[in-house]
Amino acid sequence: MWMDHRAVDQASRITETGHSVLDSFGGIMSPEMQPPKLLWLKENLPQLCWKSATHFFDLPDFLSWKATGSLSRSLCTVVCKWTYSASSGWDDTFWTQIGLEDLKENNYSRIGQQVCVPGSPLGSGLTEEAAADLGLPQGTAVGASLIDAHAGAIGLLGADISGLHLPCEKQPISSRMALICGTSSCHMAVSQQPVSVPGVWGPYLSALLPGLWLIEGGQSATGRLLDHMVKGHAAYGQLKQEAEQSGQHVYSYLNLHLENMAAAMEETHLDQLTAHLHVWPDFHGNRSPLADPMTRGLVTGLSLSQTLDDLALLYLATQQAIALGSRHIIQAMTQAGYDITTLFLCGGLSKNTLFLQTHANATGLPVVLAAEPESVLLGAAVIGACASMDCASTEEAMRRMSRAGEVIRPNPELQSFYERKFRVFLRLYELQKECVGLMEDTSRSTRQLH
Template identity: 45%
Template sequence: MRQAFIGIDVGTSSTRAGIFDEKGALLATAKHPIAVWHEAGDIVEQSSSNIWDACAAAVRGAMAEAAISPDIVKGLGFDATCSLVVLDRSGKPLSVSASGDNRRNVIVWMDHRAVAEARLINETQDDVLRYVGGAVSPEMEMPKLLWLKRHLRQSFDRAGHFFDLADYLSFQATGSLARSTCTVTCKWNYLAHEQRWSAPYFQRIGLQEFVADAYLRIGTTILAPGTPLGSGLTEAAARDFGLNPGTPVGASLIDAHAGGLGAIGGRDGSGATAHVCDRLAYIMGTSACIMATTAEPCFVPGVWGPYYSGMVPGFWLNEGGQSAAGAAIDHLVRSHPAHEEASAAARREGVDIIAFIEKRVMERAGNASEAALRARDIHVLPEFLGNRSPYADPDTRAVIAGLDLDTDIGAMERLFVAGLCGLAYGLADVVDAFRAQGVDSKVIVMGGGAGRSPLVRQIMADTTGLTVALPQTPEPVLLGAAMLGAVAAGAYASLGQTMAAMSALGRLTEPTTPGMAEFHRRKREVYGLLRRLDHASRGVMRGLDISSG
């Protein structure tokens, strides 16, 4: 082997490392857990030091599995959740927690403490908001930063660096303070198409400190994903990872965007390279991202973007999403009375509980398409963490209709399938919002662990009417991160060239019978009724203040 590239992915609960050859073949992977603190009030925090140590453990594990020399590794790249990392002026962790614990220096993407701050920012109706679908989300960084200023002012004032998690990792690896166009454009309101921050915006939303310090704490050097950073791995980072000092490191990506990069540009079955604008990326993990690439900016209400060079350099990105995807399904299953019984049965078969339930569903249905019929009389609006798009309503909550008193595993199966249908209808809402603005993709390329499920793929295809494709690689997110290292190392001249060389499409799932399309049309109508019920219910209870005792 002449060369290999490492992709490092930081998710919500673990880090993973994958090693690929120059053609995109996966050589080895390894995984390591990370700590998460959950508290009441939608507080979710992590430790950047713990995350870095987990990255090092995952890289060392993958290198041991691949049994290759560090000399073979020519480059690496990081992707991560869009979580906020706070460091002091010396680069040490600084608390974002009411506990004052400096280990807890990361506000996780799913933390919704900044709902009120997001609302304040959106009320300004600043022109910058046009490039984020008209409204910021509490999952983005400006609401979180405004929350810190309002509630933990000492930490805000003492902070020397505010990083998106992916940029923190590249900083820790290379010492470079450069930020990725992907992170700051998609989550920090950087105007990449004009290559600038907006001073009036920061002044209007109450974060004028960033203007006063010339944006030093949030980034003055913004680079395209894959751009080589500094002099590569520092001596300290190389020791941590067991790699050679100076190994090139590419500017990073958000995790879902790495999955998009690893999925949408690959060769099709004929060996031809498809245009990225023809393909929609659906990256489903704890949450889900739905990403469309366009040659010209397209403004889709309630959908983040358009972001210039947010994923593929030179193209615009629109990013829809579901704040709870895999997390919603896990919660539905865990909360069911049959969970303990099903878990024990799954352990006996040596599989996880989701695989166990899906196997039972498929055995009874006969085929993946008709399996959806199990959810005929139960309906789920699975928005446990609000609606990210296209309604941009963080206050939305889940609604379930049709529950009975059955407590056996069969009842759990029906709820499981209903949850998958609910996620598919949320995807269809975003696809329809895209289509209404002229973004008409032909294929959905599905990444993330759920993409390996034939049941999930078929429900998504039947609901949207689009072909659902799997990337040929089982690890598109890791591949996307590894592509950054390949570009940084000069193995390929551009990310576009890298995508064509290292990725390809695999299995296709087509929509099936008109009868199933009608079934999903009707269930989707019920889904809309549940959304309206949720909205109306909140309206009825709004403003109620009854003091106890």
């Protein structure tokens, strides 16, 4: 499970090796990657799991194995999560240095001897057993897998935007960013040449599209954070009751409540209701661009009040913090040489109109939704079309199947507000590190006295 951060210590020790494979992970090994998780298993479950396991799979490869019986791994999974190189394969020295040299046995049979590009047909298609379970014909083509978020990127990045007057029109695909937002969020872009961004995963060759380099930022908790903030508030019971009575989802009800609050307070833009309420959103650590799994969330500007209005404001401030986290990632990529001009969004949070408009306003970039409401499924269909030979390439399938839908544009009147909000956002992290440092100094002084 990617969200399981038990392997923080193992990830830190891997980072300390300074091995060259870390160059493709922003220089820092995340506890969400597989090497630290494997090391945790070896150190904590040596008999029960480590020595008895024949194979270790990423979930997408496990599913394709169950479907076809093929042990081939996808280039997407092993490059993005396991340190495999599309050009040179597994690095023996890395696995030896981190204490997992036994994985080298039998040409890495436990983590992948055969690796293929996403969409490559696997085995003889669906096995008899899998076909019966799925209600499909035996032999139905199955393509080498994609990680779910990466399937969303495939479903988004090739969208036809003709006539929408977007800044990425007639620009290379590297001007587009796919933002797949659900429990967590992933920020993906591709380029013709490798571009390294400190604290951001990649660049990965051919992990998403053949011949292109993928860079992948992300936030470890976004939809999960919104649920945490809303459901943990004292006024949640009232919110849930009123939303049910109105026949609306709680987030739709909160969005309308914020509009009514802005009107009652004669605020032109509801965004400005949080001028004195700020959130640092990394309650589950920072994936990008700080790559700091130990940072934690912060809220400043709270009062003793616990009304529905207070809950709505905290919900809005959290939305803004998540959007400013996206801006932080884009800023790091821009400083490294990317020129992101348009965001393409999908996932559960993209169904929330306030989330979309807040992202446009906070980043200053237009947000594009796909015409197909489930871009992850569309990306899977693209892979299927390649495996079945209905399309000759991923790029062809993307062109034929992906179209842009609604466009949400930033409000220029809020540019100054979000510039100031972003400065506060960055300052919150600096203050947190300062506070942690002060307490560590105190702890050291106390130990020295004893």
